[in-house]
Amino acid sequence: MKFGSIGKVSLLAMAVALAACDSDDDNSVPEGTEMEVRLMESTDIHMYLMNYNYFTGKDDNNIGLVKVASLIADARNESENTVLVDNGDLIQGSPMGDYMNRKGLQDGEIHPVYKAMNLMSYDVGNIGNHEFNYGLEFLQESIDDAGFPYISANVFRDDGDNNPDNDQPVFEPYHIVDKQFKDKSGVVRKLKVGFIGFVPPQIMQWDKSNLDGKVIAKDIVEMAERYVPEMKRKGADLIVAIPHSGLMIGERQQLEENATYHLASVAGIDAIMFGHAHQNFPGGASYDGYEGQGVDNVNGTINGVPAVMPGFWGNHLGIIDLDLSFTDGSWAVKGSSVELRQSADVNPEQAIVDAVSEEHEATSAWVSEPFAKISAEVNSYFALVQDDPSIQIVSDAQIDYGVSIVQGTELEGLPVLSAAAPFRAGRQGADDYTFVPAGDVAYRNVADLYIYPNTVKVLMLSGAEVKEWLEMSAGQFNQIDPQATTPQALINTAFPSYNFDVIDGVTYQIDVSQPAKYNTDGTIANQGASRIVNLNYAGQPVVADQQFLVVTNNYRASGGGRFPNVDSSRIVVDSPDENRQVLANYIAKQAEQNPDTGFDPSSDNNWGFLPINDSVKVLFTSSNSEQAQAFAVSLPKVLLTDVVEGGFRTYEIDFK
Structure with missing residues (x-):
């Protein structure tokens, strides 16, 4: 039977069909009567x-x-x-x-x-x-x-x-x-x-x-x-x-x-x-x-x-x-x-x-219309293990927006940071990675870089609170034993990748030989733990009571992910503008300043891992696509292995 015909069965036709069968018109049901009922569910279609x-x-x-x-x-x-x-x-x-x-x-x-x-x-x-x-x-x-x-x-x-x-x-x-x-x-x-x-x-x-x-x-x-x-x-x-x-x-x-x-x-x-x-x-x-x-x-x-x-x-x-x-x-x-x-x-x-x-x-026509150029590809293949162009371009746009929106207010002059996470980092399968080639950029690409219709929020936090934000984010990683001789998995798969916030505008390192301070739900796992080291702003150590503006989205600013000290009470700019539109506007503005080649979206490497030793072997998985492998070859800290499973390839990261 074709599905289309099912949807068109009228109530009258159904009643006629049922009338041909015996029926419990008096609604009396004999004790012990048995029946089978099938329940069917669709969920989280998300307009696909x-x-x-x-x-x-x-x-x-x-x-x-x-x-x-x-x-x-x-x-x-x-x-x-x-x-x-x-x-x-x-x-x-x-x-x-x-x-x-x-x-x-x-x-x-x-x-x-x-x-x-x-x-x-x-x-x-x-x-x-x-x-x-x-x-x-x-x-x-x-x-x-x-x-x-x-x-x-x-x-x-x-x-x-x-x-x-x-x-x-x-x-x-x-x-x-x-x-x-x-x-x-x-x-x-x-x-x-x-x-x-x-x-x-x-x-x-x-x-x-x-x-x-x-x-x-x-x-x-x-x-x-x-x-x-x-x-x-x-x-x-x-x-x-x-x-x-x-x-x-x-x-x-x-x-x-x-x-x-x-x-x-x-x-x-x-x-x-x-x-x-x-x-x-x-x-x-x-x-x-x-x-x-x-x-x-x-x-x-x-x-x-x-x-x-x-x-x-x-x-x-x-x-x-x-x-x-x-x-x-x-x-x-x-x-x-x-x-x-x-x-x-x-x-x-x-x-x-x-x-x-x-x-x-x-929709296909709309997302395909070019409006800008970029001079280098943007991808998220290795967004969980190194500073990444797909996060960098979002953060650059958010910082640009934050600096602009506080001009002429009492907030002008405060350091502006950005928090952004990799939305497409393999969570939905081996094809769930951002890849935008150099050249023309269309809305299809912007939606690829920022998949949610979030709105921009600006929070005011202290230096100590910025560090705790990063401590929570560092729960993305398992603890690595520096003395182990067997391979160790770097990524904590129970930690959602969209909660791995990178904070741009500061520089820092993550010491994964230490335990995570926070559980995935924001509760304390190890009170005295400290994975974030060498946290600096403008080349100087971040001071605990130093004040920062942090540009993020409404999900995070309203408590999404249960990050410590991050909730709507800290919002100082409650913007109705979409992060995605802010990103599109920024790309267009940068492209106008570089009309021939477009602008360079490369990452600035503001974060990385604290070195451990030469012998530790740490593994993670990412896409097995040709683009991912080619990009890996260009990275000094990422090594290919021969292990491929379910569309993913295993990679090794150099902790020297």
Whole structure:
């Protein structure tokens, strides 16, 4: 059966088909009746609707909603009783998301993602944190044309009265839909399926400029404990939680970002379809260490509740098959199986390709228009092990902007620094690296250099606080034993690369023979540790009480990453300008000053590792592309090895 025809099945046609079957018209269900229900989930699509990478200008058959659509069609053909949900982070991420935001939506114009999804017969959609990146007005205009309801149980209107009892939800907190499913004997039964959704409360930090004074966010688990019993009272036979929230084990804290583990202990939840972390569950290596703590990373359960998280960008479809039994007057889950299906294994669904082709072509044209020149290539292949051109060009732009924006204010004359991280450093796979060749620069390249629609913020920090920022960032590296004779891995893979901030405007070295001071969540790991050495500004040691302005983005400035002393209380310039546009403007300005060759984006080598000794052997992985290997040959501290796995090559770094 073709997918396009599924999306066009009318309710009337479905009713006629079901009328041909036996039915429990009196809604009486015999004790012991059994039924199978299939739940399907897409999540973190991030506007990758096509199997296409706008950064490279090439097809990518590992991603795309058009591929997920084919998986859904196949999964529906295998089961008569299906439910389909999307878990958010949908309208932002790829250049098509930016294109649609910049172009704007007119009244009656349907956002391309809903042109596609309305053909796919979704039952419900959940709001993700990136839905707020373009503001509430654009979000509302986008989802207005969704052919399915949207839910979020922990986002409320900010009424300013500090009385939580009268807070009104922005979205429908939950949705209960009447489904007609066949039991195992072929009789049609009525099943009320309830969906409840959640978003990280950190949206109030990450999108403060868009949300402050308009909405508030509450604790995920508390809202589940409030609403799930209400859903039960309203007759929900089956409750599916859809948290846009990752999986982390630990003592429960208020307003947790990754709350799925504790959510699974809320009574009444029958299945969890989660997202946000861009990981696979079950089977993801990140969760191997959770065995024995209530997490079954093989069979897909969390505290006994079947659960699935299907990656990102449409690379997987998540499926939970539930075995239900009518016992003691109600439906209960008696068994489950959980599965992830790779989209690489199927062809794109043509009906979805056709639905978004106009916007896809317009986006491709938009990102390809040259507006400047650079005289040397920019890449991020080795951004985690040395000062890097992809970070340098962002930092140069941010410092230029910071100096300009404080002119004529009481802040003028203070030293201006920049904090920037490698957004594309292999986190999403072996092709996830920035590469911009020398020559013409188009918006495609700017979006490659800075993939998020962040806004610029300027913080005021002391010299001691700048050092602590760098200590937190240095958690990117494992501790290296100078006396070891066996190879050692340099990169701490549990530390997100987007939290590896390089601070430009100062010079420093990192001593990886010392332990990291901070854990990945910002808590103290080793109180007396100090990896940052020789921290200087203008050739002189940084003094603890020296004042600095640090240009960064709204995510970091609002507490994203939990860096010590870094939060919105330190903001002294709350700019609405996008970091990406600041970067584009800077590139254009520099190119105008060098019209023939363009400007040189090479790194200034302001940081490096403190030497250890001649014999230590330290390894890391990066791209195996020809460009990466060629660039490595030009670097005195990076050596190629012959080890290649999964598209990555292993490299050695010289610590002499």
